[in-house]
Amino acid sequence: MARKTQIQNIAIVGTGVIGASWAALYLARGLNVIATDPAPNAEANLRKFIDAAWKDLEVIGLSPNASRDHLQFTPDMKKALSNADLVQENGPERQDFKIKLFADMDAATPEDSIIASSSSGLTMSVMQSACKHPERCVTGHPFNPPHIIPLVEVVAGAKTSPETVERAIAFYTSIGKKPIHVRKEVVGHVANRLQAALYREIVYLIEQGVLDVADSDVAVCWGPGLRWGLMGPNLLFHLGGGQGGIQHFMEQFTGPMAAWWKDLGTITEFNPEVKQTIVRGVLKEANGRSIAELERERDSMLLELLTTRSKAEKTVPAGTDAAAD
C-alpha cells in the first residue's frame, strides 16, 4: 500500500479522562503526543492525569522511548493535527457537534492519516458523513481506562476503507492493545452489550428476591468471573467439554444452556425499587471502604492480573491470532 505505515505522531483531540488516558498510554509506548482541548485548565489537568497514570504504566512496563517529555499541548486544534499520523478523538457525544468536529479534523489532518474516534454512543457512519476523506475515519473505542485495559473495538463506518480498519488494528496491536474487529455497527459496540447482558440477569435476580446485592457480586467474582479475565467464554467451554473439547460441548451442553436462556429475565428497565435496593446493597457491601480505597484495591489486583496474563502470553509457544484475520 502507498500510505505511510509507521505511526509515530499521535494527536489527542479532547483531554477529558478518556483522552488523557490515551495520551498517557501513547507516551508510555514511546510515541509523540500532541494534545488539544479548548477547556481553560486542560493542559494542567492533562499533565496531572498523566503523572498519576505513569505509576501504573511503569508497573505494566514502559517501551524504550517512553517519556512524558514527548507530550505537547496546544489549544489550536488545526496546529495539533497538522502533522498527525493518527488522531484519537474524544470529544463530546453530541451528534451535530461530532459531525462538525469530524469535518474540521478531516480538513486539518494529512490525507493519509487515520482519524480514530473513542465514541461509544455514535456510529462512524454518522460521524464521518461530512468528511471529504471519510475512508480514513474509524471507530477505535477503548474500554475505560485505555491506559490499563487492552481491549479496543475497531468499527468501520459505511465509508471507511478496509485498509483503514487493517491499519488501525495493526497499529493498536503494535502497541500492545487487543483490538477486535466489530464487523457491523451495533448499538453499544460489543463490550458494553456484554456487560449489559450479564448485568440484566443480575438485576433480574435481585429484583426477584433470589439474591441480595453482595451475593450477586460473589456469584461473579468468586465464580465464573475468575476465569473471564483469563480466557474468553468460547475457549473456556472448549476446556469445559473435556477431552472432546468444544465439539463435545456443543453436542452435550447447549441443550441445558438453551433451556436456561428461555428462563432468563427479560426486564427492559431499572425500576425505582431495584435501583434503591442496589444502592443500599452496594453501600453495605463497601462496608465503610471509600471509593478511593476500593479503586486502589481493584487497580492493584488488576495490575497483578495483567502481569500474570502478559507472562503467560510470553511463555505460550503458539499464541492466538485474534486480530490478524
Add this chain to the structure above:
Amino acid sequence: MARKTQIQNIAIVGTGVIGASWAALYLARGLNVIATDPAPNAEANLRKFIDAAWKDLEVIGLSPNASRDHLQFTPDMKKALSNADLVQENGPERQDFKIKLFADMDAATPEDSIIASSSSGLTMSVMQSACKHPERCVTGHPFNPPHIIPLVEVVAGAKTSPETVERAIAFYTSIGKKPIHVRKEVVGHVANRLQAALYREIVYLIEQGVLDVADSDVAVCWGPGLRWGLMGPNLLFHLGGGQGGIQHFMEQFTGPMAAWWKDLGTITEFNPEVKQTIVRGVLKEANGRSIAELERERDSMLLELLTTRSKAEKTVPAGTDAAAD
C-alpha cells in the same frame, strides 16, 4: 442451637470428578473424609484425582491438619454415612434415582447432620421429598472444580430449615469457600444463569456476523472480564460512578444500559450453523494448543489470580460480609 456446630467428619457420596474434587478440598482443609461410590475402580480413581489436585491445593495453601491420610473409602454407603457431620452428595442427576438416594442417605446419616447436594439440575424440594428429616437437606452447588473455585450456591428446599442454611453457609465460609444464599429455587441456580446470559449475547453477535469467535473471546478476557474476577458488577459500577458512586451510576448510566437491554439478542436456541462456526473458530483460536496445554495455562493463571485475591482480602481492613446476613 442444640445441634452440633463442629463439622469434622465429611462423607462424600459419589466420587466422579465433582465428588473427588470436593474430597480433595475437604482433606486440604484438615477434615476427615470417608468416600463411597459403587463403581468398580472408584477408590483408585479417587486417590489418583486427589494426588493430582493436591499440587494445586498446596499452591492455594493447606490447612494445619491437611493430610491425604485422612481419607477412607468404602463401597458401603450406610457405613460411610454412619458418623458423618456433613454429607456432600454427587450422584447421578436423575430425579427418581435422586429421591431414592436422598431417602437412603437420610436413613443412614445421624439426624443432626447436614446432607448437602452438589446437584445443578434438580431442586432440593424434589430431592428431599421422601426424607424423614428433610429439614437438614440443602443444596450446596459448587462451581467446577470445587477444590479451586470458591463459589458455593446454597439453596433451601421447601422443607429445609433456615438453621440448616445458616449452618451450611457458616461451614463453607469456615473452610474458605464463598457461599451465597440463593433465596428461591430457580432453574440453573445462579452462576450458570449468569454464564448463559453472557454467552447468549456472544452467540447472538457471532450469529449476526458482528464478531468472529476469537474476537468475541478477546472482548471478554481483555476487556470487562479482567475485572469480573476481582470484584462483582455492582461494586465495579460503584467505582464506575466516580465520586458519586453507585447512586450517581444509577442516576446517570442506567438509561443507556436499559437501551442496550432492548437491543440484546433474544435467541433461545443454538442453530446448527452457529455451532459449527463456534467449533471452527475455537479450534482456530486454540491454534494447535492441546486441551491439556490450555488447561495448564488456564489453571496456572487462575492460581496466581487466587493468590492475588487472597492477599488483597488479608490486607483490606474492612472486608465484605456477603455470606453472613
